Amino acid sequence: QEYTAIKLKVLDFSPQANEIVSQYQTSSSIQSSSTFYLVAATLRPETMYGQTNCFVGVNIDYGFFDIGNGNIYITTERAAKNMAYQGNSLIPDQVTCLGNIKGSDLIGSKVSAPLSSYDHVYVLPMENVLANKGTGVVTSVPSDSPVDFISLRDLKRKPEYYKIDPSWVENYNPVDVIETNLYGTQTAPFLCESLKIQSQKDISQLDEAKELSYKEGFYNGKMAAGKYKGMSVQDAKPLIRADLIASGDGFAYAEPEGLVISRSG
Numbered sequence: 001q002e003y004t005a006i007k008l009k010v011l012d013f014s015p016q017a018n019e020i021v022s023q024y025q026t027s028s029s030i031q032s033s034s035t036f037y038l039v040a041a042t043l044r045p046e047t048m049y050g051q052t053n054c055f056v057g058v059n060i061d062y063g064f065f066d067i068g069n070g071n072i073y074i075t076t077e078r079a080a081k082n083m084a085y086q087g088n089s090l091i092p093d094q095v096t097c098l099g100n101i102k103g104s105d106l107i108g109s110k111v112s113a114p115l116s117s118y119d120h121v122y123v124l125p126m127e128n129v130l131a132n133k134g135t136g137v138v139t140s141v142p143s144d145s146p147v148d149f150i151s152l153r154d155l156k157r158k159p160e161y162y163k164i165d166p167s168w169v170e171n172y173n174p175v176d177v178i179e180t181n182l183y184g185t186q187t188a189p190f191l192c193e194s195l196k197i198q199s200q201k202d203i204s205q206l207d208e209a210k211e212l213s214y215k216e217g218f219y220n221g222k223m224a225a226g227k228y229k230g231m232s233v234q235d236a237k238p239l240i241r242a243d244l245i246a247s248g249d250g251f252a253y254a255e256p257e258g259l260v261i262s263r264s265g
């Protein structure tokens with residue numbers, strides 16, 4: 001699978017993450033002037049205008065990986081190794097891990113998401129984040145990804161249950177990014193409604209909604225936001241990907257053959 005890795009720059013760590021990072025800085029494992037990025041892997045770079053938050057798994061272990069020039073990537077170790085083999089590491093083919101952090105400690109961190117119409121977005125919990133797929137970090141586009149829409153809705157409805165501050169979600173809503181004849185500009189909300197998906201636990205319906213969204217968005221979608229507004233998604237997708245890579249906000253990230261984990265196969 002050829003993903004686009006998207007760099008979400010950390011603006012403010014959550015208090016728990018800040019505590020952990022400060023300890024690594026005190027022990028000189030991490031330099032105090034470092035810049036941190038959560039790195040998400042996406043198959044849909046053309047939807048980045050609609051990012052409303054970032055998802056991590058609360059029980060997933062992430063590492064701080066030195067990639068040189070004071071820049072640190074936060075991903076799973078597995079993804080950092082793949083990146084190292086693909087030319088994104090301090091030392092060729094090798095990872096330099098400066099420390100570790102649990103997903104639960106990253107929740108509430110404030111990050112900047114490239115191309116998003118929101119100035120900053122928050123790191124939030126999602127149950128369906130897989131540790132062994134992509135980077136273990138998911139950038140959320142609730143207009144076009146059914147699981148993102150339903151997970152964000154779960155968080156808005158039950159912030160106490162998910163242990164989040166309501167202000168991290170309340171003003172974040174799906175953006176119009178792609179328009180299709182079948183679903184309009186709010187593909188994921190439309191599909192979740194018509195398939196009567198109740199929560200992020202409805203895995204099989206979410207998989208069905210995802211397939212429908214992918215197909216319609218890719219074959220019949222046209223851009224409803226950004227620099228390529230009006231252009232077909234098929235034409236705009238490679239251009240947006242190339243722009244993200246050229247600006248340094250993204251890079252190519254491939255998942256090794258045979259190791260791609262997908263519920264829908």
Ligand code: ZZB
Pocket residue numbers: 041042043044047128129130131132133134135136137138139140141143144145146209210211213214262263
């Ligand atoms: C942004 C985005 C916008 C995505 C969208 C999808 C959609 P697939 O098709 O199953 O291979 N993803 C990436 N890593 C993980 C992970 N570790 N755990 C769970 N989900 C992950 O899935 C590829 C997509 O799954 C990626 O593309 C990412 O979400 C998510 F509008 O990035 B995507 C209809 C889907 N729309």
